[in-house]
Amino acid sequence: MASTIRVRATSSGETTEVQALIQHPMDSGFVKDAKGELIPPHFIQQLTFEYDGKPVFAADWGGGVSKDPYVKFAFKGGKKGDDLKISWVDNKGATDSTTAKIQ
Amino acid sequence: MKPRSAIHFASAALALAALALSAAPSAFAADTPDPVADAKAFRKYFTDKFPKVKLQDFVNGPYSMNEDLHRQWEEKEQFPPYEFSLDLGKEMFAKPFKNGKSYADCFANGGIGIRQNYPTFDEKEGKVVTLELALNRCREANGEAPFSYVKDEMAALTAYMAFTSRGKPFDIKIPADPRALEAYQNGKRYFYTRRGQLNFSCATCHVQSPGERIRAEVLAPAFGILNAMPIYRSEWSGMGTISRRFVTCNSQIRGVPLNPQDDEYRDLEYYLSYVSNGLPISGPGARP
Numbered sequence: 001m002a003s004t005i006r007v008r009a010t011s012s013g014e015t016t017e018v019q020a021l022i023q024h025p026m027d028s029g030f031v032k033d034a035k036g037e038l039i040p041p042h043f044i045q046q047l048t049f050e051y052d053g054k055p056v057f058a059a060d061w062g063g064g065v066s067k068d069p070y071v072k073f074a075f076k077g078g079k080k081g082d083d084l085k086i087s088w089v090d091n092k093g094a095t096d097s098t099t100a101k102i103q
Numbered sequence: 104m105k106p107r108s109a110i111h112f113a114s115a116a117l118a119l120a121a122l123a124l125s126a127a128p129s130a131f132a133a134d135t136p137d138p139v140a141d142a143k144a145f146r147k148y149f150t151d152k153f154p155k156v157k158l159q160d161f162v163n164g165p166y167s168m169n170e171d172l173h174r175q176w177e178e179k180e181q182f183p184p185y186e187f188s189l190d191l192g193k194e195m196f197a198k199p200f201k202n203g204k205s206y207a208d209c210f211a212n213g214g215i216g217i218r219q220n221y222p223t224f225d226e227k228e229g230k231v232v233t234l235e236l237a238l239n240r241c242r243e244a245n246g247e248a249p250f251s252y253v254k255d256e257m258a259a260l261t262a263y264m265a266f267t268s269r270g271k272p273f274d275i276k277i278p279a280d281p282r283a284l285e286a287y288q289n290g291k292r293y294f295y296t297r298r299g300q301l302n303f304s305c306a307t308c309h310v311q312s313p314g315e316r317i318r319a320e321v322l323a324p325a326f327g328i329l330n331a332m333p334i335y336r337s338e339w340s341g342m343g344t345i346s347r348r349f350v351t352c353n354s355q356i357r358g359v360p361l362n363p364q365d366d367e368y369r370d371l372e373y374y375l376s377y378v379s380n381g382l383p384i385s386g387p388g389a390r391p
Contacts, residue, residue: 006186019182067340068184 007100009084016078016102018049018057020071020086028063043091047071050085051078078102136288138277138377145378149326153314162330162385164323168314172321176389185262185335185387188342192263195256200245206260209241218261218268219384222275222373224283231286231369234261235344252363253350258333258342258387265333265386273330273384275377290374293367294325299358305371320391327379329372331388338391345372 004023009016022044029041041063049057056075078084080102087097149161153168160167166176196214199205207213211220221234232240238260239249250256277283297304306325308317313324333344343351346363349371353360361367 006182008182021182021184021186023187068187070182070184 003098004096005086005088005098007084007086007098009078009100009102011078011080011102015074015076016051016084017074018072018084020049022047022069022071022088024068024088024090026063026065026067026069030063041091044069044088045091046089048085048087049073050087051075051082056084136284136291138284138287141291142378142380145326146381148310149313149324153324159383161324161327162379162382164328164331164388164390165314165321168324169321172391179389183335183387184337184389185333185342188259188333188335189262189266189387191256192259192261192266195260196263200242200247202245204245206238206241209237209244214264215267216271218265218386219271219274220276222369222376224276224278224280224286224373226278226280226283229280229282230366231290231373233345233364233369233372234264235346236364236369252344253347254339254341254343258344258347261333261344262342262387265384268384269386270383273376273380273382275373275380277377286370286373287377289367290370290372293371294374299353299356301356303356305352323390325375325378327382329375330379330382331385331390333386334388334390336390342387 006021007018008020009018011017024044025042026044027039027042029038031039033039043063043065044061047057047059047061048055056078057071057073059071061069082102083099084102085097085099087095089095150156150158153161156167163173163176166173196206207215211217218234221237222231224230225232235252235257238257239252242249250260277287294305297307308322309325309328313322315322329345332348333342334348335342339347344363346368349368350360350363
């Protein structure tokens with residue numbers, strides 16, 4: 001199974017721009033299925049981007065975030081060839097992480 | 104017969120013949136389908152209506168109609184939402200069936216770069232065969248259960264096949280078979296027939312009003328509308344095939360949709376693809 005996280009991080013010298021796409025159902029817990037039964041909540045609660053051992057972006061998410069969420073941000077610093085680590089934890093305790101090279 | 108009445112008779116016959124002659128050409132033009140002229144007129148209508156839009160850009164649907172949307176889309180395309188589906192499709196396409204064969208065995212050129220040739224007219228069956236139909240037939244011929252036509256696996260497979268054909272112009276052929284011409288004509292009729300509680304035809308939105316808004320959405324032009332299929336629609340939070348698009352369109356005009364891959368939908372896809380001949384495949388696409 002391929003990773004649930006796609007990342008692209010590009011450095012422009014001073015700042016690094018990061019784009020990420022995460023595959024996740026992000027069920028809010030308020031939606032019913034075709035049979036009229038509630039789809040239990042299943043969403044990412046914590047998302048972290050780490051550079052050089054320190055978090056550069058952290059998000060506390062809930063059921064209001066859309067399915068397969070997309071994130072884009074920039075941070076100061078970051079060099080070409082360095083690693084950026086991305087991880088998420090959802091409300092069921094599932095987790096995934098990946099490491100991307102800054103381009 | 105007296106000479107006089109003979110003259111009368113002859114002139115009456117002449118007048119009748121003249122009537123028949125003058126009536127014949129127009130009736131002929133209305134009844135005999137001319138796909139080549141249709142496609143030319145169809146293209147001219149859209150290029151005249153949108154002189155600023157580049158020909159190749161029509162395949163980008165609403166993004167070709169609205170500058171703001173176009174900018175958003177350019178950004179989106181750097182990190183497209185259909186990527187997961189595309190990867191899944193690539194994986195599925197390469198994975199052999201239980202009997203050892205694979206999708207590649209069912210298609211010309213191993214299934215790579217052939218999207219632009221579908222739908223085709225199958226002269227043996229006497230019907231239109233779409234890519235989605237061909238994929239499920241391939242599965243069934245190899246002892247696998249068919250996929251749902253509207254999303255998920257089918258969308259992933261067609262996404263991959265479209266991706267390998269990107270940039271290749273639609274090349275739909277109508278063979279010299281009266282049944283092929285009839286299928287084309289049925290598709291055209293379906294496209295222009297009003298239906299549903301709202302009394303809309305396909306053309307009401309996609310010929311008469313592309314670029315206009317329907318609620319928050321910008322309508323796509325019918326010219327090149329299938330080139331970007333399958334699509335990731337944000338509204339669906341997922342991928343959808345051509346079948347899904349047809350079914351949803353019909354229910355949105357409050358009509359009763361047909362079943363995916365019914366003859367009417369196959370003919371409609373045939374017509375719509377044919378009139379977009381020459382425009383490049385751009386699928387898989389992303390739509391709001």
